[in-house]
Amino acid sequence: MSAIEASRLSKRYGRRFAVKDLNFKIGQGEIVGFLGPNGAGKTTTLRMLAGLIRPSQGECRILARPSPSKELREVGTMIEEPSFYPYLTGKGNLNYAAKLHGGVKVSRIDEVLSFVHMENASHKKVKAYSQGMRQRLGLARALLWKPKILLLDEPTNGLDPVGIAEFRESLRQIAKEEGVTILISSHILAEIEKLVSRVLVIERGELLYDGRLADLTRQLGDKTSYRLLATDQGALEKVLSDLGFRAELLNSGYIKVEVSSEQKGFLSGLAHVGIDLIEASRESESLEGAYLRLLKEDGRPV
Amino acid sequence: MALWHVIEAELFKVLRKRRLYVLFLLLWLALPALLILIGFIIKNNVGDSFVDEGEMVSTAVQGIASPIAISRLSLFLLSFPQPSYFMIVVALMAALFMGEERTHNMWKTILTSQPNRLMVLLGKLIAAMLLMGILLAGACLSGMLFGTLAQSLLDTQFGEGWMELLGFYAYQWLFALPALLFAFLILWLFRNIALGMVTVMFLPIFLESLYTFYRLAVGFDRINRFNALLEVLQIQNTLKNLPKYFWTTNLFAPARQPLAEISKAMGEDFSELQGPFSQFFNGNLQQAAITLGVYGLVFAMILFWNFRRKDVA
Numbered sequence: 001m002s003a004i005e006a007s008r009l010s011k012r013y014g015r016r017f018a019v020k021d022l023n024f025k026i027g028q029g030e031i032v033g034f035l036g037p038n039g040a041g042k043t044t045t046l047r048m049l050a051g052l053i054r055p056s057q058g059e060c061r062i063l064a065r066p067s068p069s070k071e072l073r074e075v076g077t078m079i080e081e082p083s084f085y086p087y088l089t090g091k092g093n094l095n096y097a098a099k100l101h102g103g104v105k106v107s108r109i110d111e112v113l114s115f116v117h118m119e120n121a122s123h124k125k126v127k128a129y130s131q132g133m134r135q136r137l138g139l140a141r142a143l144l145w146k147p148k149i150l151l152l153d154e155p156t157n158g159l160d161p162v163g164i165a166e167f168r169e170s171l172r173q174i175a176k177e178e179g180v181t182i183l184i185s186s187h188i189l190a191e192i193e194k195l196v197s198r199v200l201v202i203e204r205g206e207l208l209y210d211g212r213l214a215d216l217t218r219q220l221g222d223k224t225s226y227r228l229l230a231t232d233q234g235a236l237e238k239v240l241s242d243l244g245f246r247a248e249l250l251n252s253g254y255i256k257v258e259v260s261s262e263q264k265g266f267l268s269g270l271a272h273v274g275i276d277l278i279e280a281s282r283e284s285e286s287l288e289g290a291y292l293r294l295l296k297e298d299g300r301p302v
Numbered sequence: 303m304a305l306w307h308v309i310e311a312e313l314f315k316v317l318r319k320r321r322l323y324v325l326f327l328l329l330w331l332a333l334p335a336l337l338i339l340i341g342f343i344i345k346n347n348v349g350d351s352f353v354d355e356g357e358m359v360s361t362a363v364q365g366i367a368s369p370i371a372i373s374r375l376s377l378f379l380l381s382f383p384q385p386s387y388f389m390i391v392v393a394l395m396a397a398l399f400m401g402e403e404r405t406h407n408m409w410k411t412i413l414t415s416q417p418n419r420l421m422v423l424l425g426k427l428i429a430a431m432l433l434m435g436i437l438l439a440g441a442c443l444s445g446m447l448f449g450t451l452a453q454s455l456l457d458t459q460f461g462e463g464w465m466e467l468l469g470f471y472a473y474q475w476l477f478a479l480p481a482l483l484f485a486f487l488i489l490w491l492f493r494n495i496a497l498g499m500v501t502v503m504f505l506p507i508f509l510e511s512l513y514t515f516y517r518l519a520v521g522f523d524r525i526n527r528f529n530a531l532l533e534v535l536q537i538q539n540t541l542k543n544l545p546k547y548f549w550t551t552n553l554f555a556p557a558r559q560p561l562a563e564i565s566k567a568m569g570e571d572f573s574e575l576q577g578p579f580s581q582f583f584n585g586n587l588q589q590a591a592i593t594l595g596v597y598g599l600v601f602a603m604i605l606f607w608n609f610r611r612k613d614v615a
Contacts, residue, residue, distance in 0.1 A: 050414050053613035072417035079414070083407035088318060096315050100415040102307035141411070 001064050003028045003149050003181035004049060008058030011044050011205075018044040019205040021058070026183060028148070031175050033196035033213070034185035037295060041205040042185040043080060046153050049183070050077045062149065073101065076147035078155050082138025086127035090118060090137050093126055094144060101145050112140040115170065131158035139170065150174070152184040156191055168195050189291045203295055216290050226267075227254045229279040236275050243269070254279075304418045308425025309432070311416075316398050316429065325391055330440045333379065334372050334448035341367025341456050363456050365564060369449025370461025374560040376441040377471055381554035385503035388554070392478065393502040395433060396485030399426045401495035409614045423609050427482060434478040438471050473556035473587060480598030481553060487605040506549040513544060547593050555590035 004026040011019045019041040026032050036042050047053045049060050051068030065071040084093045091109060098104035113119045116136040121129070129137065135158055142150055152171075156164045172195060174180050186192045192199075193213060201209035201216075209216065230236040233255060240247040240257055243266070248256045259266055267280060316322060341363045348359050365371050380388040403409050416422055449458065485502040492498035522529055522538050532538045545551060 047410075047614075050410075051417050052410055052413060052615075054611070068417055070417070072414070075414065077410075077414040079410055081407075083411055085315060085402070085406055085408065088315065092318065096311050097411065097415045099311035099314055100307055100412060102303060102416075 001028065002026060002061065003030070003063060004183060005061040005064075006045070006049070006058070007060075009045065009048060009055055009060055010057040011041075011048060011053065012056040017205045019048070019202075022202070022205075022207050024200055024207065024210055026181060028181050029175065029179045030198065031171070031182045031184070031196045033189075033192040033199040034183055034202065035187070035189060035192070035199050035291065036185075036202040037187050040187075040202045042187075042202060043153050044205075045202070046077075046079055046151050046183070046185060050075060050079060050151055052079070073145070074148040075151060076142035076145070076149070077151045077153075078138045078142045079151065079153045081131075081157065082134055082141070084126040084129075084134065084137065087125060089123050089125055090129065090133075091122040093137065094122075094141055097141050098144050104145050108144060108146075112143045115143065116140045117166070132160065132163050135159055135163070135167070139167070143174065146178065148180060150180055150182045150184075152182065154186055155184065156186070164191065171195060201291070201294060208294055216294070224260075225256055225258045225283045227256055227279075227281045227283065228277060229254050230270075231276040231278060236270070236277075239270065239273055239275055304416060304421040305425050305428070308416055308422055309429045312399060312426055312429040313432070316433065319398060321394070322398065322433075325394060326437055326440065329376060329380075329387065329437065330444040333376055333441075334444050337372050337375060338367045338448060338452045338456070341452070341458070345456055360457065364458050364461075367449065367452055367456050368458035368461045369446045369453070370463060370467065371445075371458075371564070372449045373442045373445030373464075373467055374564055376445045377438075377467070377474060377557050378560055378564060380441075380474065381550075381557040384507050384550075386554070388474075388478075388557070389481065389503050389506075391434070391437060392481045392485045393499040395430045395482060396489040396502060397495055397499050399430050400486050400489040401492075401498055404493065405495050407615075413614055419610050420606070423486075423606060427479075427486065430482050430486075431475075431479060434482070435475050438475050438478075442468065442471050467560060470556045470559050473591075474554075477553055477556060477590070477594055480594045480601060483598050483601035483605060487601050487608075490605060490609060510545075510548050510550055513548075546589070549597065552590035552593045552597075555587055559587065 002025040004024075006022045006024050009019060009022040010017060022041075022045060034042050034045070044053070048055050049062065049067065051072045060067045062069070063071040063074060084090075085096065088096065091113065094109045094113070098106075098109060110119065113122050116139050118133065118136050118140060121133060126134070126137070135155060139152075139155065142152070150171075156167055159167060171182060171184070175182055184192055184196065197213055198211065199209065199213050199216065200207060227250070228236060233249070233253065236255055237247050237249060240255070245257050245259065245263075245266070250256055267277070270277060344359055344366070345363050366375070380386060385393075403412060412422060413419060450460065452458065453460070488502050488505075489495065489498040492501065520526070520529075522532065522542055529538070532541060
C-alpha cells in the first residue's frame, strides 16, 4: 500500500496550471525529496496532499484513502513558514494543536520539545522566537501525534548550517525509528541530497523526473569533464576542436572538455596525434549540475 | 469527539486573550458599580428634600440600583448605544475565533491538525456561544450580587420577576447565535480583520438608517421613479412593513422586554408607546425568534458551504 499517491493531480488558477497531471506513488517509510525552483508547484502539491486546497482534476490518496478524509489525521505537516499564535508560548501553541487533534498525551508535548531542543524556550511567547526557533517548533508540532506521514515544505528555510544539519539528523532519526514516510520539498538540492535517496523534480507544475538520486546523473547522459594541461595548449585546443569536442580554456590555463561515456578513450587518441599531456584530471558531473541541466533542458533559463 | 476537541482547543486559546476579560468585566463590574453610584448620589442628594414628595427618590433608586434593577438594566443596556455592547462583543468573538486565524496565517495549522472542517466551524461556534452564555449569566449574577451588597446602603428591595428576567436572558443568549453566524461569515470572507469587525458592528445599523432616512425624507407614497418601480413590483407594502424584519429590532427584542418594568419603576410606561418607535420597544419575542431564525439559517448556509469548499492558503 502506498502512503502517498497522486494520480493526474492538477490545480488550475484561471487558465494557468499551477500543477498539471502529477503522477507518483510513495511507499511507506520512504523519504522522498520534492525538488523544483521557486514557483514550480511544490507548495501547491503539498497543500493538495494535506487537504488544504482542492484539486481541479485528478486525486491524491493518503494511506490508500482519497484525500481529504480522516486519514489526514495521520499526517504531520509543515507547509511554508510555520505559523503560531504569537500571544501563546511555544508550549501553549503545541498544547493548542494537541487539543485540536485529540488523543495526544501531555507528556508527548515535552517529548517533542526535547526532540527539537526547545525545552528551555518553550515557556517564552512565540512572538519572541527567532526564525530558526519557529522552524524547530514547527517540526515539533508536526510530530505531536506521531504521524505516519510527514509533509515538509522547505523546512530548513531560515536555519543556520548547524541547524540544517541537526534538522536533517532529526528527520533521519524519525524515519529510522518510527518508519515515518517523509515528503520533503526544497529548491536547493544540496539541502536534501544527504537525506533522501529518491527525488521528484517538478518544474512549471509538471513532473520532470521521478527516481533515485543516484540515477539522476546517469539518466541525463552521464557526462564527464576533463581538465587537461599539455605542453602546447594551443595545439591541444585545435585538435580537440577538430575532433568535435567542446573545449573551453579556463583562466587557470587548463582546458576543460566535456565527453560522453562513448568517448572516454579519447585520451589515447590525443597521444596518437602527437599531443604531449602533462596533466589530465577527471571531474564527474555533480548532482547539482545534473539537476540544473534537467531544469535547463526544460527550457527554463537557470 | 472531534467536536469536543475543537471546543476544548478554542477555549484554551481564547481564554488567554486579555481583551476578552476587559470586555466581560466592564459588564460584570463597571456597570453595576456605576448604577449603585448613581443610586447613591440620587439618594443622598435628592432624598429627604422637597423634590422627594411621594417617595419618588426611593422608587427611582429601587428602579436603578436594586438587585433586580441592576440585572434588568445590564440586559437592557446590552442593546445600547449603537454599535451596541452586544454587537461589539459578537464582533470581538468573531475576530478571536475567525479573524485572527487569517491574521496569524493559522488556518493551515488548524485544518491540518483537525481536518474535519465541519467540526472545526461547529466547535468554534459552540465555544463562542458558551462564552456568550457565560457573559450573560455573569451579568445577571453580578447584578444580583452587587444589588444585594448595596441593599443596606440604599434601602432597596431584592425585587420580583426573576424567572421572567432569566427567560429574557436565555432568549438573548439564543439570539446571539444568528449574530455570531453573521459575524463569523463576515470575518471569514473579509481579509482585513478591522474592516470585518467594523462591518459587523455598523453594516446592519447603516442599512437600517438608510431605510429610515428614505422613509422619513421621501416616503413611499410620493411619486418618483424609485417608488413607481416599487409600485410596479407591488412591494410597497412589504417595504413599509420592513422595520418588522430589521436585524437590530429583532436581535434586541429580549433585551428590550424589561423596558416596561424599568419605565414603570421610573414612573413612566413605555409599553403603551405609539408612533415610529413603538416597534423598537414593543418587539414580539416569537416574531423576533422566527425572523432571526431565518437570518441565522441564511448566514449558516453560506458560511458552512463556503468554509467547507474554500482553499486555504
